[in-house]
Amino acid sequence: MEGSFTKAKGMEFPRRILAGHDALEGLPQMCQDFQLEGPALVVTGPTTMQVAGRTAADSLVEAGYDVHIIEIGPATMDAVATVKTAVLETSSGFLLGVGGGSKIDVAKLAACELARPFISVPTSAAHDGITSPRASIKGEEGNISFDAVVPMGVVADTSVIIKSPWRLLAAGCGDVIANLTAVLDWELAARLKGEEFSTSAATLAKMVATQIVDSADSIKPTLEESAWIMIKPILVSGVSMSIAGTSRPTSGSEHMFSHALDRIAPGRALHGEQCGIGTILFMALHGGDWQRIRHALEVIGAPTTAKQINITKEELIKAMTTAHKIRDRYTILGESGLTAEAAERLAKNTKII
Numbered sequence: 393m394e395g396s397f398t399k400a401k402g403m404e405f406p407r408r409i410l411a412g413h414d415a416l417e418g419l420p421q422m423c424q425d426f427q428l429e430g431p432a433l434v435v436t437g438p439t440t441m442q443v444a445g446r447t448a449a450d451s452l453v454e455a456g457y458d459v460h461i462i463e464i465g466p467a468t469m470d471a472v473a474t475v476k477t478a479v480l481e482t483s484s485g486f487l488l489g490v491g492g493g494s495k496i497d498v499a500k501l502a503a504c505e506l507a508r509p510f511i512s513v514p515t516s517a518a519h520d521g522i523t524s525p526r527a528s529i530k531g532e533e534g535n536i537s538f539d540a541v542v543p544m545g546v547v548a549d550t551s552v553i554i555k556s557p558w559r560l561l562a563a564g565c566g567d568v569i570a571n572l573t574a575v576l577d578w579e580l581a582a583r584l585k586g587e588e589f590s591t592s593a594a595t596l597a598k599m600v601a602t603q604i605v606d607s608a609d610s611i612k613p614t615l616e617e618s619a620w621i622m623i624k625p626i627l628v629s630g631v632s633m634s635i636a637g638t639s640r641p642t643s644g645s646e647h648m649f650s651h652a653l654d655r656i657a658p659g660r661a662l663h664g665e666q667c668g669i670g671t672i673l674f675m676a677l678h679g680g681d682w683q684r685i686r687h688a689l690e691v692i693g694a695p696t697t698a699k700q701i702n703i704t705k706e707e708l709i710k711a712m713t714t715a716h717k718i719r720d721r722y723t724i725l726g727e728s729g730l731t732a733e734a735a736e737r738l739a740k741n742t743k744i745i
């Protein structure tokens with residue numbers, strides 16, 4: 393037996409997650425408990441500044457921190473460079489990303505590159521990047537995903553998040569529901585290609601996606617509890633990635649389809665909206681219960697047709713037939729992908745077109 397066991401792996405998680413009503417009030421205490429040394433740099437945007445950036449900054453000032461604020465636009469490498477310069481010029485000891493995905497991604501990558509602690513303060517929940525160790529930055533050919541750090545802390549205030557446009561929350565549900573096909577793809581890759589598989593990560597990712605599908609009827613705009621029902625699955629999706637050490641439990645063929653759409657028809661729809669539609673399509677391809685997924689997305693108010701995400705039949709088919717080339721990740725799309733005929737039939741059968 394000696395020497396037969398060689399497996400080893402590391403897992404990184406956030407140290408604390410505060411979620412729920414008025415969670416933002418706990419931010420200064422969290423920073424103090426982590427013994428973070430100021431100044432603090434709040435990375436936010438013009439809108440999110442009003443929604444939560446100002447409150448976060450004021451509460452840190454009250455707690456005795458020097459605070460600097462930087463407002464940025466979209467998540468680009470330029471924005472990352474601007475934030476890094478600001479960190480160095482202000483000698484900031486830690487960063488807070490206050491906003492939707494882009495502010496968090498930029499702050500996360502800048503913090504990683506400068507080896508500073510990072511706190512994630514989402515003002516919306518449109519995707520599962522809030523707790524993930526990855527940062528999605530806009531490049532010339534669509535978004536590029538970078539390795540970054542897992543946030544040290546996450547503060548998800550449901551009274552803030554419920555005020556974000558409903559479309560964002562509905563998209564977040566799509567991104568979590570995507571775990572259902574991602575896990576099936578991962579199981580397939582484990583069986584066919586011997587890819588390393590984590591049952592605990594897969595079970596967790598699948599469980600939270602099922603929770604969203606099961607509670608679709610109670611996810612409604614205006615109800616703060618809806619933000620609660622969906623924020624937990626989003627946070628746990630991030631945890632499943634930490635356990636797996638890969639995005640496999642939350643990203644499969646449906647994400648490759650969404651990335652293909654980003655290239656073919658950039659800016660038409662939100663990441664989570666595209667992933668939701670991808671989940672309907674490829675759940676059908678896996679022979680699973682796609683009707684239930686479609687129904688849940690419909691009830692939540694997420695798009696379920698190509699028309700609703702402003703893409704033509706041709707663009708849809710192109711994304712479906714090229715999705716397998718997006719990255720070297722084995723999925724139900726196989727090595728050569730779908731033929732145009734098969735893709736069209738699948739899209740029609742699932743009422744996407």
Ligand SMILES: [Zn+2]
Pocket residue numbers: 519520567643647663667
């Ligand atoms: Zn996603």
